[in-house]
Amino acid sequence: MRQHLRRYLFSLLAALTLLCAAAVGVSWAVDPYRIFHTAVEGEPVEGIGPFTRITKPYMARNIAPRILLAGSSRAEYALVPSEAERLLGEGPAFNAALSGPNIYEVRRMIDHANGVGNVRTLVLGLDFYMFNAQLAPQDAFSDARLAVTPEGTGNRLGWLSDLPLALLSIDTLEAVRKAQKYRGRGDPCQDIWYRDGTRLPGLLECEAATNRGFRDSTSSTLKFYLTSKTLYKDYRMAPNGLADAAHILEEAAARGQRVVLYFSPVQALHLGAIDKAGLWPLFETWKKEIFRLAERARKEGADIALWDYARxxxxxxxxxxxxxxxxxxxxxxxxxxVRPEVGKRMIAEMLAAGAERPEAGGVRLTASNLDDELAHQRAAFLAWWQAHEEARIFLNDALPEESR
Structure with missing residues (x-):
């Protein structure tokens, strides 16, 4: 009896082992997170939208960037690594921007890139919502996979932290199923990434392909920002947000990096949403605080510039x-x-590479123009807002009735 039981248990264990081995093999071969198989130059990477916080740290390891582009999805769509390489005459460049990050996630991706590369130029897009105290790091984010710990020490074995998740988990098997279903379909409405972090906005292109589509996309994003507590509803500044921004600048100064900061462009309607939420005074204060940090770093010898496109x-x-x-x-x-074509104009304006400096709507903030510029921004917005009744009606109609 005992012998039969032992045989049964052995057979069961062998079957489970084979099943697990098969699952590991399939997960490795399909690689839904694209962390085992490095994409070659020009190879499209599909279906990683929910996983970029997993995938991009491994992309950065493979690139070892000298030019780093960072920020939110606004920077991910707008800033093209190959354009930065062309303008600066060096590389490689990597776009480490993430969708919907708070400032801590942005800081940690920059820490990671510094740990795996020799970053000489940092272009960083900053957004007001990143500093919302109610916006936490997303679930897929993990300090453990990054090359540098939050305390600043090296983490050489960080790449090992994802092996259990990536090879044998229910989530990975579901990701494998979706990868098999959606990869290689040639869907023009699907976003595509490349090994340098470039993100092609297939979905946005389709959603805003027509005037009606653009109006619908604008309306839905305005509603989302005004009704979400992680964005503008009941907004309050994160206690450590400015400290994270200061860390980025101090680390860049210590490494002798060139830093180009910018406030990301948003439609005048989006500025109207900030105003409607009663956040304009805090919006101005945020800009001044970022300028103060940048100016402090500049006085300590950092090569740093701050541009404002959120105007x-x-x-x-x-x-x-x-x-x-x-x-x-x-x-x-x-x-x-904004479209990548606009991002190319912005980066040319900010980097001022040679004679190529097309006007992209930004202004460089300095100690001599800061207060006047912010006062001008407020007056210009109010005048435009008052003159465009259709914009006021559009913003009001975008909101649920109870929020108007």
Missing amino acids: LSPLTAVTLPPENEEPWQGAFYDSHH
């Missing part, structure tokens, strides 16, 4: 198109994402 300008003063099916070809996909 009324010919770029952001978008006139709403008629609600029809005519193609939409404006600079924005929605209330806050």
Whole structure:
């Protein structure tokens, strides 16, 4: 009896071992997170949208960047690594931007890139919402996989932290199923990444392909920002947000990096959302605090510049198109994402590479112009807002009735 039981248990154990080995083999071969198989130059990487916080640290290890582009999805879509390489005449460049991060996640991705590469130039897009105290790191984010600990020490074995998840877990098997279903479909409405972190906005292109689509995308994003507590509803500044920004600048100064900071462009309608939420005074204070940190780093010898695109300008003063099916070809996909073509103009303006410096609607903030510029921004926005009744109606209609 005992012998039969032992044989049964042995057979069961062998079957489970084979099953686990098969699952590990399939997970490794399909590699839904793209952490085992390095993409070659020009190879599209599909289906990693939910997993970029897992995938991008491994991409950065493979690239070992000298030029780092960082920020949120606004920077991920707008800033093209190959364009930065062309303008600066060196590389490699890597886009480490993430979708919807708080400032801590941004800081840690920059720490990681510094740990795996020799970053000489940092271009960082900053967004007001990143500093919301109610915006926590997303579930897929993990300090354990990064090359540098939060305390600043090396973490050489960080890449091992994802092996259990990536090879044998229910989540990975589900990711394998989806990868098999969606990869290689040639869907033009699917976002595509490349090994340098470039993200092609297939979904946004489809959603904003027409005037009606652009209006719908703008309306839905305005509603999302004004009704989400992790964005503008009941906004309050994170206690450690400015400390994280200061850490980025101090580390860059210690490494002798060139730093280009910028406030990301948003539509005038999005500025209207900030104003409607009663956040404009805090929005201005945030800009001043970032400037103060940048100026302190500059006085200590850092090569640093701060540009402001989150202002009324010919770029952001978008006139709403008629609600029809005519193609939409404006600079924005929605209330806050610009096309890569605009990002190329921005990065050329900020880097001032040679004679190539096209006007992109930004202004460089300095000690001599800061207060006047912010006062001008407020006055210019109020004048535009008062003159565009259709914009005020559009923003009001975007909100649920109880929020108007």
